[in-house]
Amino acid sequence: GNSVTQMEGPVTLSEEAFLTINCTYTATGYPSLFWYVQYPGEGLQLLLKATKADDKGSNKGFEATYRKETTSFHLEKGSVQVSDSAVYFCALSVGNQGGKLIFGQGTELSVKP
Amino acid sequence: DVKVTQSSRYLVKRTGEKVFLECVQDMDHENMFWYRQDPGLGLRLIYFSYDVKMKEKGDIPEGYSVSREKKERFSLILESASTNQTSMYLCASSLIDGYGYTFGSGTRLTVV
Numbered sequence: 001g002n003s004v005t006q007m008e009g010p011v012t013l014s015e016e017a018f019l020t021i022n023c024t025y026t027a028t029g030y031p032s033l034f035w036y037v038q039y040p041g042e043g044l045q046l047l048l049k050a051t052k053a054d055d056k057g058s059n060k061g062f063e064a065t066y067r068k069e070t071t072s073f074h075l076e077k078g079s080v081q082v083s084d085s086a087v088y089f090c091a092l093s094v095g096n097q098g099g100k101l102i103f104g105q106g107t108e109l110s111v112k113p
Numbered sequence: 114d115v116k117v118t119q120s121s122r123y124l125v126k127r128t129g130e131k132v133f134l135e136c137v138q139d140m141d142h143e144n145m146f147w148y149r150q151d152p153g154l155g156l157r158l159i160y161f162s163y164d165v166k167m168k169e170k171g172d173i174p175e176g177y178s179v180s181r182e183k184k185e186r187f188s189l190i191l192e193s194a195s196t197n198q199t200s201m202y203l204c205a206s207s208l209i210d211g212y213g214y215t216f217g218s219g220t221r222l223t224v225v
Contacts, residue, residue: 004155006155034214036216041218042218042219043117043203043216043217043218043219044156044203044205044216045216046214089155089156099144099207099208099214100146100158100161100171101146101156101158101205101214102158103148103155103156103157104155105153105154105155106155106156
């Protein structure tokens with residue numbers, strides 16, 4: 001079946017530190033991969049996406065590269081800010097399942113000044 | 114600005130009550146989804162709908178039903194609320210191919 005596994009949180013970093021949140025997936029077929037972010041008290045927002053192998057998604061200083069050989073889609077940011085504190089979700093969709101998203105368990109990030 | 118609107122941010126209901134959670138989108142999206150979010154479990158799909166009057170079970174449909182009488186509105190129904198349905202409920206909509214996913218702000222339901 002299809003599934004997503006994320007590194008466990010919470011992750012606590014100091015401002016300007018480097019961030020990596022690991023995400024690996026299992027999928028039948030060729031998935032599209034996504035990172036969503038949930039700020040406190042809000043719904044989820046799309047952060048970035050990649051639709052095929054070796055694609056790099058990027059937004060707001062965050063990046064993730066679709067690695068088919070390692071079935072991974074790790075989220076990175078070179079210098080985090082306090083405002084990046086949120087819960088981050090990795091997700092996949094497989095084209096023959098009508099757009100359903102399958103989510104990882106979420107990773108809470110806390111950035112301290 | 115396009116939106117998915119959930120009718121309530123917070124709800125408190127008693128065990129055994131019938132509960133309606135409403136979701137409305139203004140983007141003319143074909144697909145609509147209901148997820149529940151629990152700590153350590155991420156988001157789990159309850160039900161989804163590809164079209165008016167159409168519904169399909171997700172991964173955890175037990176204890177829930179849905180209604181989609183109009184394209185823009187997708188309702189989640191708890192026929193007889195139980196304490197294990199205390200959770201955050203998130204509605205989302207998307208285009209038919211799955212892109213353009215937009216989430217509502219969520220309804221935090223507490224069943225006492």
